[in-house]
Amino acid sequence: MSSRTATIFVEVDRPCEVRVVGEGVDAAARTFTVHGHHYAVVDVDGLPAGARVPYEVIAGGETVWPLNAEFPPSLLRTLPDGGDPLRIAFGSCRRSPGTVEMFGHDALTALARRLRAFGDGVDWPDVLLMVGDQVYADELGDEMLEYIRERRGDEPPVGEVADYEEYVRLYELAWREDAEVRWLLSTVPTFTVFDDHDIRDDWNTSYAWREEMWAQPWWRARITGGIGSYWVYQHLGNLSPRERADDPIFAQVRAASDATGDAGDVLDAFSERADREPESMRWSYAHDFGGVRFIVVDSRCSRLLTPDRRGMLDDREFAWLGELCQGDVEHLVIASSLPFLLPRAIHDAENWNEAISEGAWGRPGAALGERMRQAVDLEHWAAFDRSFREVASHVLAVGRGERGAVPASITFLSGDVHFSYLARVDAPGLETEIAQIVCSPFRNPLDGKIRIAQRIACMWETATPFRWLGKLAKVPPPPLKWRVTHGPWFDNAIATVTLAGRDCDVAWESPRNAGTLVELGRADITG
Secondary structure, three states: OOOOOEEEEEEEOOOOEEEEEEOOEEEEEEOEEEOOEEEEEEEEOOOOOOOEEEEEEEEOOEEEEOOOOOOOOOEEEOOOOOOOOEEEEEEOOEOOOOOHHHHOOOHHHHHHHHHHHHHHHOOOOOEEEEOOOOOOOOOOOHHHHHHHHHHHOOOOOOOOOOOHHHHHHHHHHHHHOOHHHHHHHHHOOEEEOOOHHHOOOOOOOOHHHHHHHHOOOOHHHHHHHHHHHHHHHHHHHHOOHHHHHHOHHHHHHHHHHHHHOOOHHHHHHHHHHHHHOHHHOOOOEEEEEOOEEEEEEOOOOOOEEOOOOEEOOOHHHHHHHHHHOOOOOOEEEEEEOOOOOOOHHHHHHHHHHHHHHOOOOHHHHHHHHHHHHHHOOOOOHHHOHHHHHHHHHHHHHHHOOEOEOOOOEEEEEEOOOOOEEEEEEEOOOOOOEEEEEEOOOOEOOOOHHHHHHHHHHOOHHHHHHHHHHHHHOOOOOOOOEEEEEEEEEOOOOEEEEEEEOOEEEEEEEEEEEOOEEEEEEEEEOOO
């Protein structure tokens, strides 16, 4: 999506040509096949800036979209050339399907219903960003469990997705069978990045975790199925048309599909290498939307985890991120599934845990630290202290005017933690606002006891004992200070960041029923 292009992803039931047609629009692409499933990615170019063009999808000569006349027409939406606000709606952690009693109302469904009901009478997001856990491959609903039982009985992994075929069914339940969200995705430009549950809880927590998983006989099919399906259903849509055309993996998949009828083996080999050699693939991506630089960082698959080194990103990805963290833009937006700035008590606890896990208190402390790390998910940016400091050095340099004209704001957008909040940075010499905005979950709230624990963790005073533990483990203080100023809120929610000129603000909304969003909080980042 840009001011001139739009991309439509389609899954069909047979190989064919797929066309996207509308007023002044007629674009086509041939399908490619992966493990018996057929996909097309149709790029529409030459659209006017700020376009709102109704479209239809024709597959094999048959109109296959829209399906339901009750919904408004799906639109090809492009960005304006400039001057208008840019609205980024975002969130994470969506369990679907499931009952309201289990998971509450869905923030994405509520957004879709508001847009359907009011049309141009409400502000539409220009971008929908889903920052992780779009599907839960290890926490399955009844429909998915029944499908697995019928397909493979009690073969391991029990109660979890096993391979590409089961991932396809998982995505189908999450997106295709939810008519409201399916329509939303057909008309609002969408970007994604994965988090652990897209693969498995605690994915790539540590080198020990990776060794344990690869020792399981079922893990290869699981990880190749998870990464391969992510590449198809999520990653391809994150790329610009030019990036996709230049992507060697996309070219190899298309060539294998054309030559043999199925590119499953090619995608499996790529996916295994992407897991074993993180530097072989960059899942992170960036787009410039007018005066906004929009960077989405993969903080899961690209981790550097060896017996000797530990990093949130591999060296090549850090170099790529450093090159993009520059001034001379109105706003710098960095999205990561994991919050860069956690409440201080949690940050200090993860700092300390990493230090003892890496040997600060000897072998007994390292063993205890690793058990704690995996048991309570101590694996955010704070648990990769060198990586945290490297990113902090980049944004502080931008915020102090050392890399060009200073942006009006530098914001981190994240999810994962199942509560929402705003944290603001205080550091010497800053000429701009740096803030962490978290919105989580779309639909998967914490239970009451965990909410209480997290609420306590968000209190500034709670950090003191963990800070002392960090000192005992010789953890240096972080290079910047921050404080949670809004929240925490534990409701299902979606947040919208509005960037207009030199202004930046954010509002969090929660679904009170299937079709109504009510405001949880609002903050002016640049005010």
